[in-house]
Amino acid sequence: MGNITPMCFFLLLIALLSGSTKGAEKQVHSAEGDKVTLEPTVPDQFKPLTSILWKHNRNMVVEWIKKLNSTDYYGAFADHTNLDIKTGRLEINTLARNYSGVYSVEFNGQLQSELYKVDVIKKVPKPTVVLKPLTCPNEDICTLSCDGDTTGAEPVTYSWRTDQMDVFEKSEKSKNVSKDDSHVKHFFCQIKNPVSHEDSDPMENPFHPGPPIGLIVGLVLAAIAVVGAAGVVYWKH
Numbered sequence: 748m749g750n751i752t753p754m755c756f757f758l759l760l761i762a763l764l765s766g767s768t769k770g771a772e773k774q775v776h777s778a779e780g781d782k783v784t785l786e787p788t789v790p791d792q793f794k795p796l797t798s799i800l801w802k803h804n805r806n807m808v809v810e811w812i813k814k815l816n817s818t819d820y821y822g823a824f825a826d827h828t829n830l831d832i833k834t835g836r837l838e839i840n841t842l843a844r845n846y847s848g849v850y851s852v853e854f855n856g857q858l859q860s861e862l863y864k865v866d867v868i869k870k871v872p873k874p875t876v877v878l879k880p881l882t883c884p885n886e887d888i889c890t891l892s893c894d895g896d897t898t899g900a901e902p903v904t905y906s907w908r909t910d911q912m913d914v915f916e917k918s919e920k921s922k923n924v925s926k927d928d929s930h931v932k933h934f935f936c937q938i939k940n941p942v943s944h945e946d947s948d949p950m951e952n953p954f955h956p957g958p959p960i961g962l963i964v965g966l967v968l969a970a971i972a973v974v975g976a977a978g979v980v981y982w983k984h
């Protein structure tokens with residue numbers, strides 16, 4: 748008996764936990780200026796629908812009442828919100844940051860357990876790779892930083908790739924490079940969030956040996972020779 752009680756308690760706990768996941772908040776990220784679409788599932792016992800009420804935190808968004816044949820959009824949601832009365836789907840256009848929050852829906856007067864946590868965030872900026880310190884590459888290790896103003900764009904992640912890689916690899920905002928990376932010509936970084944991603948321009952690897960001096964001098968001399976020859980031809984005319 749002494750063993751059964753904790754076991755029952757444990758099973759009850761599991762039941763409670765799985766119950767609370769079912770009614771959990773669904774995280775939705777949307778970009779500023781874009782639209783968000785919330786698509787609830789209508790449980791069979793609420794079909795056919797006789798009323799729908801969407802709320803944003805505690806404020807009314809839209810209410811449809813079949814009996815009255817009326818759809819009313821409230822306050823901040825008038826003019827850029829659309830309710831599909833067949834499916835309960837809610838669409839809000841041209842989002843601003845303050846449309847973030849928890850959205851809930853009632854079907855036939857019954858609050859549905861699934862909530863929508865909407866976060867309206869900025870798209871990420873195009874990053875710039877900044878080389879530190881200024882004394883590079885006369886250092887053992889140089890640091891490349893994937894810079895960009897990500898205020899309001901969180902959560903963001905940083906990825907890096909070299910010219911020898913096809914895809915970005917998720918890592919940190921900064922990347923250390925050394926002589927061991929001298930085979931790499933260019934580094935690229937990427938900032939990503941749930942609504943967007945942007946790549947940097949190629950950043951030259953400070954440890955990559957440039958073309959041999961002899962080759963550069965040769966090319967310059969050849970160029971001068973060509974220009975010179977053209978000049979001679981010009982004067983002949």
Ligand SMILES: *[C@@H]1O[C@H](CO)[C@@H](O)[C@H](O)[C@H]1NC(C)=O
Binds near residue numbers: 816
């Ligand atoms: C319901 O309202 C729409 C427009 O708001 C109207 O076209 C339609 O005839 C109405 N239906 C009934 C049954 O009153």
Ligand SMILES: *[C@@H]1O[C@H](CO)[C@@H](O)[C@H](O)[C@H]1NC(C)=O
Binds near residue numbers: 822843845846
């Ligand atoms: C968001 O802010 C704008 C501008 O201040 C306002 O017109 C709108 O009603 C607000 N929306 C919400 C959902 O509070």
Ligand SMILES: *[C@@H]1O[C@H](CO)[C@@H](O)[C@H](O)[C@H]1NC(C)=O
Binds near residue numbers: 888890919922
């Ligand atoms: C990069 O190098 C700096 C200086 O040597 C060191 O403090 C830092 O921990 C390194 N970062 C990584 C990600 O290896």
